[in-house]
Amino acid sequence: MSRESFGDAVPTTLDLQGLRIASPQTMGAVRIVPLVRERFLAGAAPGAPGSPDAPRDLRIAMRDYGDSLAVVEVGGGTPGGLGLKYMSFVPHGFIVSYTTDGSPVAAQGASFGPTSETKPGRFVRLMHRMVKQEPGEGATSRFRMLPLHLAMEGLLALHFNGPDILWSEYSQQAIRRGLDPRTERTVRGTWLPGLEEALRTFEIVPAQVGVLLFIADALACAFVVPHPDDYRRLHGSLLDDFFGDLLRSYAILYPHTPPALAALDGAGVTTLDELAGRVERVRADWRAYTKLLATGLLDREVRVERVRAMGPFRLERFVPVFDRDVECHLGERIVRDDGTLEYLKTYRMSAAQVRRAYLLDQLAAAAWNMELAAETLHTTVTGLAQRLVAAGFGYLLKPAVLQTLPRTKRR
Amino acid sequence: MTTAHERVAREDLLTFVSACFASTGQREFYSDSRGQGVSIGFLHEYVLGNYRALYARVLACGINDYNQAEIIFRLLASGRLVAPEHRAEEGALLLRAIERLPPQRAMRLLERLAEARVNNRRTRAIVRRYLGEARERELWAVKYRRRFRVAAAHVHLPFDGELGSLFVAGWRERAYTTPLFESFRRAHFAEAAIYELPYSIAEGLARKHGVPREVFLRKIEPRMTNLERLRLQDSTREALGISLAFDPGRLSPTRLASYVLSLPRAEREARRRELTSALEASSARAVRRTNARFGRVACVLDRSWSASGSSEKRRRPLAVALATSCFVRAAAVESRGFWTYPTPDELLVEAVGQTDLVTPLLEAMAWRPDLVIIVSDGFDNDPPGTAGELLAIARAKGLCPFTLHVNPVFDDVSLGPKPLGAAVPTMGIRDAEDLPTAIAFGQFANGGATLAELTTALGARVAHFLGARQDAA
DSSP states (O other), X not given: OOOOBSTTOEEEEOOOTTEEEOOOEEETTEEEEEEEEHHHHTTOBTTBOSOTTSOOSEEEEEEEOOSOEEEEEEEOOOTTSOOXXXXXXXXXXXXXXXXXXXXXXXXXXXXXXXXXXXXXXXXXXXXXXXXXEEXXXXXXXXXXEOTTHHHHHHHHTBTTTXXXXXXXXXXXXXXXXXXXXXXXXXXXXXXXXXHHHHHHHOOOOTTEEEEEEEETTEEEEEEEOSSHHHHHHHGGGGGGSEEOHHHXXXXXXXXXXXXXXXXXXXXXXXXXXXXXXXXXXXXXXXXXXXXHHTTTTTTXXXXXXXXXXXXXXXXXXXXXXXXTTSOOEEEEEEEETTSOEEEEEEEEOOHHHHHHHHHHHHHXXXXXXXXXXXXXXXXXXXXXXXXXXXXXXXXXXXXXHHHHSOOOOOO | OOOHHHHHHHHHHHHHHHHHHHOOXXXXXXXXXXXXXXXXXXXXXXXXXXXXXXXXXXXXXXXXXXXXXXXXXXXXXXXXXXXXXXXXXXXXXXXXXXXXXXXXXXXXXXXXXXXXXXXXXXXXXXXXXXXXXXXXXXXXXXXXXXXXXXXXXXXXXXXXTTHHIIIIIOGGGSOOSSHHHHHHHHXXXXXXXXXXXXXXXXXXXXXXXXXXXXXXXXXXXXXXXXXXXXXXXXXXXXXXXSOOOOOGGGSOHHHHHHHHHHSOHHHHHHTHHHHHHHHHHHHHHHHHHHTOOEEEEEEEEOOSGGGXXXXXXXXXXXXXXXXXXXXXXXXXXXXXXXXXXXXXXXXXXXOOSOOOOHHHHHHHHHTOOXXXXXXXXXOOBTTBTHHHHHHHHHHHXXXXXXXXXXXXXXXXXXXEEOOSTTTSOEEEOSSGGGHHHHHHHHHHHHHTOOHHHHHHHHXXXXXXXXXXXXXXX
């Protein structure tokens, strides 16, 4: 059952290559910034987005699973034995179609309707792998993926094997089964007050392929797809995605986004052309403002792990370098060979999740030696043990160690 | 010297008139019907409480039917509070306004009065006169028979002639001499008789007789009104294979624009000549009706996604924009439309994309018009809020002529149509034909006219409104 994520990850930074930031639209606590793909911009007339010669060799469509729990097998088991599984609410999956020779993908828009996967199970749906090959057509290859699950599973499986040296502090369970079972809690988009209304009233821009979604001016997620038509269909799926519970608190506490204003400066203007120039400056101000708000995601160092190679594209997932003082986003993306971002979906971790991941990172860096790790964290072994317990990892420690910890007040 | 009280009164009144053009209490793109109802209801209560005489005079401004009915109801319900010197004018306005309402709306108003148990002497007199003098009384008695009966009983209007046996004794008892009543009676027993009734009554009886939909629609067709034919375009096409012919020339430009926008793109292209000429004819007639004359006019028209309206007002803002464009073209010496996304063909326009009012505004100003009309719901978001600032600067620097923002959408949060900054006046609008009125009021808002001037203008409208009645009588 060894399946750790980000074992051989490469550090890199995220950027929005091939995309342009448009003007934000604000509704209540939610600010949505459209992302427009430059290659569709040239011929972008409303009603018919995308010029006919624009590449259509990668498309994403949605498969609806209805409201149901699913058990997803992620593999890693012995042949014939039990593999690793996780259980989650799975409202929809994405069907990614691509060709490796640059030709347009076949039959996009056809229904990816009932398959054995969409049949309702008796209690829970059983799914095989997060990314699963599906029958393609002609030059078109196809696979189904569960959006954000790749990234989230990456977080869950981080240092999943547990201590590899038998330090005396760790419990039998930690040594035998690693971090299993590992859980994280997230919030569904429909639970965020105001998000539904904001998505409903959002005006999709021609050539738009994605959004940056802010709640109370905190970046909640970034979502990018390859083609404007795909985005139109998937716009509503944001409501079924999961978000960190921190964002739910933000949405409740700050029902109105703090007003931001890029003022139009009319001083010294005498002609309409000058005025038009000033308007361009306002647009640039908004772009800069959005970039500023998104610094937690863009230009941050992340660890990237390749999940699947698909011709000129590669499907990757990434986690940030965990830092408790700044916002941390994990996610998954599809990148074209030339670096163009074709698909991106991110998740903003809550503070507790960052704390847990940070602790695990430090422990793993110290080869699970608690003394060493405590030293890097500027604390004592007892202190570290207390932090592990507080983070929900008490089950990794021996009962004898837990008993020596000073009693904390319990309510 | 304008006192603060006068300034506030002027602003309140303009806000209220503006709201009365736009608001219908229905769901809008950005707000639900509950919010709309609460918000416009508050405005009514506020103006009624503070400026009762002016409140009644607003009836003469050509505001929409929903708000006329609201005003009539509130005035009748609070008849005790009217000042003696205003009593006669208010009474005349009420009677005239209720006569001008479409019958279905008037009947609903009468029923509401009965429900609220408003039964003062003036109400009884007005309702009796309205029901007693109705030209199509027999038709109404059948078509709106429940409301007619409730209202008539409420004001003790005697059921004279055969009305009594229709409403009181029960229609099963005898044969009627009034042909419509007799058809109505027979239609309960014989299928053939239902085709002599108005469509809306026949529809229920057809169901009772189990008449197949396509048979019913084919046979009732001659009895349908123009608007019923328009409303049933889709269902007749489904049932009969062809949609019923209706006379587009008799529709107002906005209603016609709504119809055009409801058609799929391909059909609009196929029927281009017919639709274009219908829009032109309808606009020309509306211009004749309103006596509108413009010089060189630039229209900045919002076709963003929010112009798609709501489930209750489908594409209404977009239809108003399209109709305004047609209306201005018919009324102006020279005109040009600047859409938020340039559209090569106005007939094929669709609601799409963000609201970028800045780019078309700059283009419009560069064209050097002598009047700029902006049709938008006021939510400009590309870049957010810049259109208002741009207008303020351009007006201050003299780069822009008189500009009026007409807004077909009532925003419940700002208690009125959402403005585009303080530099240009914003007026609510229901139909494109309201444009001359909106311009007249917009000039009051813009020029900082005094309350006295506004009252005088209102007085002239009242005289015209009431005068038209005496001519008709």
